[in-house]
Amino acid sequence: MEHEIADPVGTGRGRILITGAAGQLGRALQETFAGDDVVALPHADWDVTLPPPDIEPSLVLHAAAWTDVDGAEADPQGAAAVNVGGTRHAAELGAPLVYYSTDYVFDGAKREPYVESDAPNPLSAYGRTKLHGEGAAGEDAWVVRSSGLFSEHGTNFVTTMLRLGRERGEVAVVDDQRSAPTYVGHLADATKELLDRPRGVWHLAADGDCTWAEFAEAIFEAAGVDAGVRRISSEELGRPAPRPAYSVLRSERDGPRLPHWRDGLRDCLERLL
Numbered sequence: 001m002e003h004e005i006a007d008p009v010g011t012g013r014g015r016i017l018i019t020g021a022a023g024q025l026g027r028a029l030q031e032t033f034a035g036d037d038v039v040a041l042p043h044a045d046w047d048v049t050l051p052p053p054d055i056e057p058s059l060v061l062h063a064a065a066w067t068d069v070d071g072a073e074a075d076p077q078g079a080a081a082v083n084v085g086g087t088r089h090a091a092e093l094g095a096p097l098v099y100y101s102t103d104y105v106f107d108g109a110k111r112e113p114y115v116e117s118d119a120p121n122p123l124s125a126y127g128r129t130k131l132h133g134e135g136a137a138g139e140d141a142w143v144v145r146s147s148g149l150f151s152e153h154g155t156n157f158v159t160t161m162l163r164l165g166r167e168r169g170e171v172a173v174v175d176d177q178r179s180a181p182t183y184v185g186h187l188a189d190a191t192k193e194l195l196d197r198p199r200g201v202w203h204l205a206a207d208g209d210c211t212w213a214e215f216a217e218a219i220f221e222a223a224g225v226d227a228g229v230r231r232i233s234s235e236e237l238g239r240p241a242p243r244p245a246y247s248v249l250r251s252e253r254d255g256p257r258l259p260h261w262r263d264g265l266r267d268c269l270e271r272l273l
Helices: 002-006 024-032 069-074 076-091 125-137 157-168 184-194 212-223 261-272
Strands: 015-019 037-041 059-062 097-102 141-146 170-174 200-203 228-232
Touching: 015 024, 024 037, 024 184, 059 076, 069 076, 069 125, 076 097, 076 125, 097 125, 125 141, 141 184, 157 170, 157 212, 157 261, 170 212, 184 261, 212 228, 212 261
Parallel strands: 015 037, 015 059, 059 097, 097 141, 141 200, 170 228
Antiparallel strands: none
16 A cells, blocks of 8 residues: 555545545535546445445545534534544545544634634534544644535535525524635645645635625625525524634645635536526
8 A cells, every 4th residue: 555655646546535425525525536536435335433444545535524513512422423533433544634624623712814833722512523533633634624615515504595595585694703615616626736735734715704694695696696684693693502703714834725705606606506
């Protein structure tokens, strides 16, 4: 396996294993790496809380994750089994690993973009499990922190806002949490570019930033949905898990630059609509 790892990855020379292949990020990664020898395993084929299958990849793109932020607050052990234990299992495959982490490893107190050297301080059980997952990924890993992932597939902020906007005509959305919503297609493309850079922690998120309320307004405008946004506070929304008030990510390491979140929204809606 040593000669495989020494070869450039993402060039069709080695086998690439994608975990969580049925999720929005897993699907985007399959599209980006379509020209390679890819083994795409959805949850049905590998529940990452169980030991890894008998496969010898040259690269693992570990997209499987517990992403229910509020659910993790109610079941932190369940979230840890996936985000920490599952990552440990992915690392046991013995290949270089790309682990996808989150802006929620930060507490939001900084109020200016977080860079890779900033000290994490997660507020929620979800954030803690993702941070511990970074450690479980090991030293032979690219740890990719991103934020507010959305796509044309599944349930995410964009698909949920479109549904609620059409149903209700007005949607209450928090206006005191600022981040950089990231289109998974752009994150997947940046992942391929990242493989030419050293391993370690990298911040890969969309350019620009906005609150969730501003993002919702942009979604309705771009999609031509006649719906309004009622701006509320996180306290009014009353979710179980605390979120950072500010979690914009930027790279101080010359990381791959992602397009603006508005470009991501446009690309997403072109496919969705």
